[in-house]
Amino acid sequence: MSGIAAPLHGVAAVVLDTDGVITDSAHLHAAAWKGAFDTFLREHPPQRPDDQRPFDVLVDYPLYVDGRARRDGATAFLVSRGVRPEPAVVDAIAEAKDSAYGERLRAGAPVPAFRGTVDLLHTLLSEGVLLAAASASRHAGQLLRRAHVVDLFDAVVDGTEAARLGLRGKPHPDLFLEAARRLRTAPGATAVVEDAVSGVTAARRGGFAVVVGVDRVGGPTHRGRLVAAGADVVVPDLGELVTQGAVR
Template sequence: MSGERSGTTAVPRALRGTSAVVFDTDGVVTDSARMHAAAWKTAFDSFLRARGPEGQPPFDVCGDYLRYVDGKSRLDGAAAFLRARGLRPSGTEIQAVAAHKEALFTERLRAEGVDAYPGTVRLVRTLRSAGMPLAAVSASRHAGELLERAGVRDFFDVLVDGAEAGRLALPGKPDPALFLEAARRLGVPARQAAVVEDALAGVEAGRRGGFGLVVGVDRAHTPDTRGALLKHGADLVVDDLAELMGEG
């Protein structure tokens, strides 16, 4: 397939042969992963102080966030982290921690707003100019608000968020259901589409879904996180999506 579509802009080399691109939202399009991580830390640390055994280390916003909650639904993420600490939380306790995190995140989002990554915006503008169909995907029910506040919602033809996942009973990542639903709505087979993700669970979902290209975004910029993204199924890893246009 050539690098030209209905527009006059060339598709970046790494994405040539791709008919559509599905972007994760938090940490890929919007700089909101840090807000999620901070909210999780407050919620988890509060729970560990009240319920966990003495000496439990606090939630780590880098390692624990990437390993247990990034890219997952709130309930799945809460359960994964607490069980990893050797706890046996009840369903009610898992829901309470998830609800606490939700309230903290919502308060911070409304107070501070959120920005889109400039490199992502440049890539998305280029792909739109080339006529490439684009989707945004997120396990979060806030994805639409995040994209609106960052001023980039109109760039995406399709949005499949946590609310849609709940309505359709779609399982969370690393199951590929969210990405496959986005590709279906774009009218493109997964093998002809690319997935762009920063979360290990999301990269694994893209690989499981049979997508033609899985791009990992390493916002931590470390050999360990880069290696983990590749191990979970990324075909290539970049620190910023501007690199796909030869700008990185």
């Protein structure tokens, strides 16, 4: 009997987001975003005092920027603080975030793959399931190489490829649809694994067979948002899809 838990039985392929799903790198993105946004808020404080509070990595990161392309994330956060997202401002914040993130990578910040995810990937491969990684980050390929898991994937679609192809960012399903196209599998035979609400929404809009949410935060808030966005199942670690069934 297969070692894959029920939610993924019968799928021909699985497309996984990178940060927070495959690699333990979401905290690096969150820290880079915090630096960029906090600098902006100090230098250009919004009118309402409550909107001047610093970027909260536990609240603002999953709500506004996680899983989104940099410009989309910057725009969403600025709007949430009552700031008009002028293109020059959005570009400056997005560039500051990317620069800070790149510096952390160049400084040798460790980027391990989650053990449970690696176990699931090997189990899926042993069952003949095709695998793809899809991320809005242009650093995704680099992260997968540093985590020593890039060779497990049949296809990788990153932010650089997305820009070249003119793919829209999440919550649009373009990234996942392109990954499925490269695997030559229909969305109806493909599962998506995501930790971001925008990514779960994108997968559901794309008509994918199964949408697995990953909640590494814990507590009911983020899990509830993933379910509300359309996740069929939510797990704290993907190893649960190898060793035991998952309960919605």
